[in-house]
Amino acid sequence: MEKKRVVIALGGNAIQQGKDATAEAQIQAVEATAESLAALIAEGVEVIITHGNGPQVGNLMLQQAASDSPATPAMPLDVCGAMTQGMIGYWFENALTKALRARGLEQHVASLVTRSIVDPNDSAFHHPTKPIGPFYTEEEALHLERTTGYVFKEDAGRGYRRVVPSPIPMKIAEHAVIRTLVEAGHIVVASGGGGIPVMETMDGYVGIEAVIDKDFAAAKLADLVNADVLLILTAVEHVYVNFGKPDEMALQETSKEQMETYIAEGQFAPGSMLPKVRAALQFAESGTNRVAIITSLDQAVAAIDGEAGTRVRLAPSLQQ
Template identity: 85%
Template sequence: MRNKRVVIALGGNAIQQGKDATAEAQIRAVEATAESLAALIAEGVDVIITHGNGPQVGNLMLQQAASDSPATPALPLDVCGAMTQGMIGYWFENALAKALRARGLERSVAPIVTRSVVDPNDSAFSHPTKPIGPFYDEAEAQQIERTTGYVFKEDAGRGYRRVVPSPYPVAILEHTVIRDLVAHEHIVVASGGGGIPVIDTADGYVGVEAVIDKDFAAAKLAELVEADMLLILTAVDHVFVDFGTPSARALEETTKEQLEAYIAEGQFAPGSMLPKVRAALQFAESGHDRVAVITSLEQALAAVRGDVGTRVRLAATLQQ
């Protein structure tokens, strides 16, 4: 009987906390995250780790634009996505090895630069919505728009961020490699930033200027590698309805029908909790006895044990 297989979708605070974007600060954040993940791995869980890269790829794109010249031409967004996947994978490779060694465990960690196939006719290409990079005030955003042609939108009252298309991932090209590695008990870091968005052409796969939602990519990857659980880690222990009101209520065991009713009521913010809830539903619907859990990084181990978090299952499974 194989170990429980869990795909973990890490939130942004797992890599960068606050405004300090130095490599040293991000490595410290990754090392703290690795401690929580190592506790999970030490329990005998096989994990595939996915993560965001919004701040990192946004900063890299700004660096590319600032140094753009005939001698050093700026690289496109898909290439910058690949670069940040490798960078963050490298940080996790070192941090997990360190955390596991402290527990007397020696496990290999394999970061995989991952491509996600998207439909070139996806309507997202006409309506950029995915924020990347740091926040700016309105004057700064307008200045960058004039010099780069980037599109900026106000983000939840916190300032302005660049937005790019966010098409839906229809396939993860490296999923068979990832599945084989996990079957041999290797720890895999994959689908960083939702994977590099590519389209299938007559001449092969070609990258496009977009960023895929990391939670949807994690759900697709979890389906393809036949995971038992999708663990979406964020800043709170549970998903709430009536959030921010006196009647706020944490969701624990819930079903597709219940969540779809809450979505119809507008209970979940489009830019934060809604995509996580939709990704959890996507995975729960992908196969019998699959469960998605939304909780905080600090509660990851307890969530896998079934003690905490918002757990999403098919209604038929929940009733058994």
């Protein structure tokens, strides 16, 4: 039987839990995540792992700014994105190798610094929305806006964060390389932080100051590598409608049309669940017999087996 190919989009808590941003704490979080991923890989699934980097790239930008001088000039946002891709990818290479060996499995893990090609005329460049870095109080955010010129917005009731443009990825530059590695039996970590945003020129690619939404990048990558499943892992087992209300309902098997109705009703928070739902819809409609699943990390194996999570696919009448 042909192996199922799955692109996994990991949430931020897969790398950093709480406010402890030390390397040691983040490595521990990645190792715990790798344990769950290894259980999925042990099921014989072909896996491509994507991840966020919001806290990491935000902190790195602060470090760059604090040490900016003629001798040690600060690096731009796209370069910081590349740096955090390498750092987090390295952590996952080590953690996955360790977790797989504990199960008697020897598979190569490759982390690939990945570029996401965007349209330089994307309207997102005029409306920054993507949060990066740590949370601040309103007073702290106002002070930073005055002193740095950065834009800050309130993030889902959790505080204020810096926001940057988040254009839609049109293509993943390295998708053919990623697909070749997976077909050769390797595990790939790619499109970290949504990939480095670049625009195409006559001579190649040029980086742009932006951050790609990791879930949209994962959906685009899943399409390009012909994945069967896009597995978006977050903090909850299901997507909910009427969340936090007496008539709260967990969604299980649902269609593109149903999800679009819920979006129109304003059921999903723009800063948290809405991008995940939109990415799931994007993948579900990118080809026949494709399914997107939104669930928690600890339910990853059960979700692939159809026993957990919110599953999004085209309506049966639209399947061919």
